[in-house]
Amino acid sequence: MSEEIDAEIRTTHVLDLAAEGKRLDGRGPDEYRKITIEPGFVTTADGSALVRIGDTAVVAGIKLEPGKPFADTPNAGVLTTNAELIPLSSPTFEPGPPQPGAIEVSRVVDRAIRAAETIDLTRLCVTPGEKSWVCYVDMHVIDHSGNLIDTSLLAALSALTHAIVPAKRFEIADADYPLDIQHYPIECTFVRLGDAIVVDPTFDEERSAQGRLTVATDEAGHVVAMQKGLIGAFSPDDVKDTVRRAFRHGDELRARARGGAP
Amino acid sequence: MGSVGAKEVPVLLSPEGLRIDGRKLDELRPLSIRAGALHQADGSAAVEWGANKVLAAVYGPREVHPRHLQQNHKAVIQCRYNMAAFSVDERKRPGLDRRSQEISKVIGEAFESVVFVEEYPRTSIDIYIEVLQANAGTRCAGVVAASVALADAGIPMADLLPAVAVGKVGGAIALDLKKEEDNFGEADLPMALVPQSGRLVLLQMEGHLTEPELAQALDLGVKGCREIYEQMKRALRERYAVGPTAGASS
Numbered sequence A: 001m002s003e004e005i006d007a008e009i010r011t012t013h014v015l016d017l018a019a020e021g022k023r024l025d026g027r028g029p030d031e032y033r034k035i036t037i038e039p040g041f042v043t044t045a046d047g048s049a050l051v052r053i054g055d056t057a058v059v060a061g062i063k064l065e066p067g068k069p070f071a072d073t074p075n076a077g078v079l080t081t082n083a084e085l086i087p088l089s090s091p092t093f094e095p096g097p098p099q100p101g102a103i104e105v106s107r108v109v110d111r112a113i114r115a116a117e118t119i120d121l122t123r124l125c126v127t128p129g130e131k132s133w134v135c136y137v138d139m140h141v142i143d144h145s146g147n148l149i150d151t152s153l154l155a156a157l158s159a160l161t162h163a164i165v166p167a168k169r170f171e172i173a174d175a176d177y178p179l180d181i182q183h184y185p186i187e188c189t190f191v192r193l194g195d196a197i198v199v200d201p202t203f204d205e206e207r208s209a210q211g212r213l214t215v216a217t218d219e220a221g222h223v224v225a226m227q228k229g230l231i232g233a234f235s236p237d238d239v240k241d242t243v244r245r246a247f248r249h250g251d252e253l254r255a256r257a258r259g260g261a262p
Numbered sequence B: 001m002g003s004v005g006a007k008e009v010p011v012l013l014s015p016e017g018l019r020i021d022g023r024k025l026d027e028l029r030p031l032s033i034r035a036g037a038l039h040q041a042d043g044s045a046a047v048e049w050g051a052n053k054v055l056a057a058v059y060g061p062r063e064v065h066p067r068h069l070q071q072n073h074k075a076v077i078q079c080r081y082n083m084a085a086f087s088v089d090e091r092k093r094p095g096l097d098r099r100s101q102e103i104s105k106v107i108g109e110a111f112e113s114v115v116f117v118e119e120y121p122r123t124s125i126d127i128y129i130e131v132l133q134a135n136a137g138t139r140c141a142g143v144v145a146a147s148v149a150l151a152d153a154g155i156p157m158a159d160l161l162p163a164v165a166v167g168k169v170g171g172a173i174a175l176d177l178k179k180e181e182d183n184f185g186e187a188d189l190p191m192a193l194v195p196q197s198g199r200l201v202l203l204q205m206e207g208h209l210t211e212p213e214l215a216q217a218l219d220l221g222v223k224g225c226r227e228i229y230e231q232m233k234r235a236l237r238e239r240y241a242v243g244p245t246a247g248a249s250s
Helices: A003-019 A098-114 A147-161 A205-207 A236-259 B098-112 B138-152 B179-183 B209-240
Strands: A035-039 A049-055 A057-066 A078-085 A125-127 A131-143 A186-193 A198-199 A214-216 A223-230 B031-035 B044-049 B054-060 B077-081 B124-132 B163-169 B171-174 B187-194 B201-207
Touching: A003 A186, A003 A198, A003 A205, A035 A147, A035 A236, A035 B187, A049 A147, A057 A147, A078 A098, A078 A147, A098 A131, A098 A186, A098 A223, A098 B098, A098 B201, A125 B187, A131 A147, A147 A186, A147 A214, A147 A236, A147 B031, A186 A205, A186 A236, A198 A236, A214 A236, A214 B054, A214 B171, A223 A236, A223 B098, A236 B209, B031 B138, B031 B209, B044 B138, B077 B098, B077 B138, B098 B124, B098 B138, B098 B201, B124 B138, B138 B163, B138 B209, B163 B179, B163 B201, B163 B209, B171 B209, B187 B209, B201 B209
Parallel strands: A078 A131, B077 B124
Antiparallel strands: A035 A049, A049 A057, A057 A131, A125 A131, A186 A198, A186 A214, A214 A223, A223 B201, B031 B044, B044 B054, B054 B124, B163 B171, B163 B187, B187 B201
8 A cells, every 4th residue: 555655646746847847867858868788798699788778777688590480471580579577677577477568568669670670581581481590589677667668679679780690500501690680770758747748758757657659760761660558648749749759869779779889 | 561471562552542442542441330239248339340340348347356456546447359260361379369468458548548437446347359350450440349338338438439540551641451451551550539639549550651651640540530430429329319210229
């Protein structure tokens, strides 16, 4: 019960601040928290990255294994994306099968990677209809302080950018080679707090939010994916405005994901 | 979308600007809505929309199961969107896959944005959506059906939720995609509108759209939703009409 009361007080405070154009951590409405990207964080993976946005941290690891292409796409490799919201990262996560929240993060990140055609899956085909690479993108949320979607995609993209196809180990080619990245999708998440719509919400802001909107853009000026979540509503003008803001942030974050250095 | 597939892309838009089924870009598929289609549920609806057949049932407000989901200050809305094994070309394994779970979540959240949940603390309002025959746009058909079912159950809410998907086919923004258009189209953007406020409570998107195209798609979707809204209201009036012309359903 005390947890409920605490949440109620925080929500009121977050909304009161938002009405004055302020945020709990002093940021402006269109400002991300500090972002750090650490590529190659896990050496057992074929590609990996630890990404922090403020106090939120996600480790993404890529594993490539030989497998079989799907029957309806005999000339393409297979891409599998999964997010684990492990109980270590938040008192709100419980052990067990993935909850709707984890499934949503996985699917929204997966949608951006797929729709943007981030990797050319046809290049992951070894023998049409018989053998192809299966590319597993696993995201582990290790510290949940809000905005899991943006952090997870940034981690996945950074990991993919530095991934090496282990062709030698599996005796498919004489040498390993880098995974070919064609496009760089970036997701920007906004929440409504009263009349304000702020980017990169913290855990408290998400809990206070009257609607969440994620916009994924690519480097060529396309919106490639969107997802409205949580309880709340956005007008078409709100959506158009967040799309403009997402393009602006997208360019900045993209440069970071590609370079990896701060 | 579907670019990996080896199949040949059909011509989706004629030189005259007509779509594969002869529709104009801003034209909906034929839609029929029947309120009160089921007998056991507190509220229900059957929707046939193009080649989609979707049922929705609402139970509640009633006791919450499982108990720990109960909320002291409001009702919880539990939504289950499910596709029948035979609803698609290749048999679908029964039960909720990840797609269905995600759709259930966003639809539940959309309804919690309009239903007056504070009126029924410590209860559950259960929404069941069953797709019997699928032909693109099933989540929108599900929202339309569930919305009419909620009204049929007498659950107080701010408004009905008309829903429709807008997409891009043959380079043009088009309303209410059917299966072939969805499979080979360049973008898909389902949405649900609160007509009174003009705000969207469900919005998803996948594909490739520029900023102006996205703005056009939003405007077209809102227009489509307003058309569907009229049909939803008509279905409810038919169900509760009195007098010699009253509907005989149920």
